[in-house]
Amino acid sequence: MRLRLPEERPKEPPTGYKIARLALSHDGARAGFTGISLGAALPYGTLDVAHCVYGRRHTAPHRRCDCGFHCVHERAAAQALLCTGGHRGAALLEVTVLGAYIRFERGFRYARQRVRSVTVRPCGCGARASVLADAGWGRPGWRVVEGACGGCAGRRASLRLAEFARLAGEGLTVTAARPDFVPGTPSEAMGVPELVAEAALLQARLDLFQGELARLSGEGAGEEKG
Incomplete structure (x- = not known):
């Protein structure tokens, strides 16, 4: 059959x-x-x-x-x-x-x-x-x-x-089609979670930069006193 x-x-x-x-x-x-x-x-x-x-x-x-x-x-x-x-x-x-x-x-x-x-x-x-x-x-x-x-x-x-x-x-x-990634336009290439993570990374780098700047400023002041 x-x-x-x-x-x-x-x-x-x-x-x-x-x-x-x-x-x-x-x-x-x-x-x-x-x-x-x-x-x-x-x-x-x-x-x-x-x-x-x-x-x-x-x-x-x-x-x-x-x-x-x-x-x-x-x-x-x-x-x-x-x-x-x-x-x-x-x-x-x-x-x-x-x-x-x-x-x-x-x-x-x-x-x-x-x-x-x-x-x-x-x-x-x-x-x-x-x-x-x-x-x-x-x-x-x-x-x-x-x-x-x-x-x-x-x-x-x-x-x-x-x-x-x-x-x-x-x-x-x-x-x-919408581009997957366009250099110079992160708001179009990334969503909210990606932008939040990027902002947190930038803040961490800024904190590190400020800490190093404060340390160097303190060392400079110590050398002047000596």
Whole structure:
């Protein structure tokens, strides 16, 4: 007897998370995405249908193939993928899973998707990204772009985040992630517990400095009396 997986018929399309590179068509008229592994050679749009990357004629996702769009259930799991060196320039995507899908322990493999929102990582210098600048590489017909601040973007070809969203269409929203650490702005980089600990450390150093200053002042006064 052949066992079949239970079928799901949710009232609302499932939500998933993934990471991808942002891309701009060579003529600058379209914005899209390119995957980080298996589907990297096939850029896709905000609302798109998956195709078999091996060129087979079956409909994705096929049970005997690993084709189709991929995403994970949890946002934190997708964010963790951004820690690896090869994925530092990728963006975090929130997607709606459409059409047929296969559920796994950590995510979905599915036929169609709508990218709802994009979160762009901070610039390589640590500042919040204000533009998407040419990353210096791409795919045939597509240039990969990545988050950058105005200073680091320099003379590279770039566009505003809102302009990328407009070109991508389908109501996509693009936002810049808050920097994990920005030199010179401790109030944005640290929370209340960290600031309290820093203040206590500064107070301890001040007490030590005042004690040494009092000791040196006392020794100086003793030498004058002699």
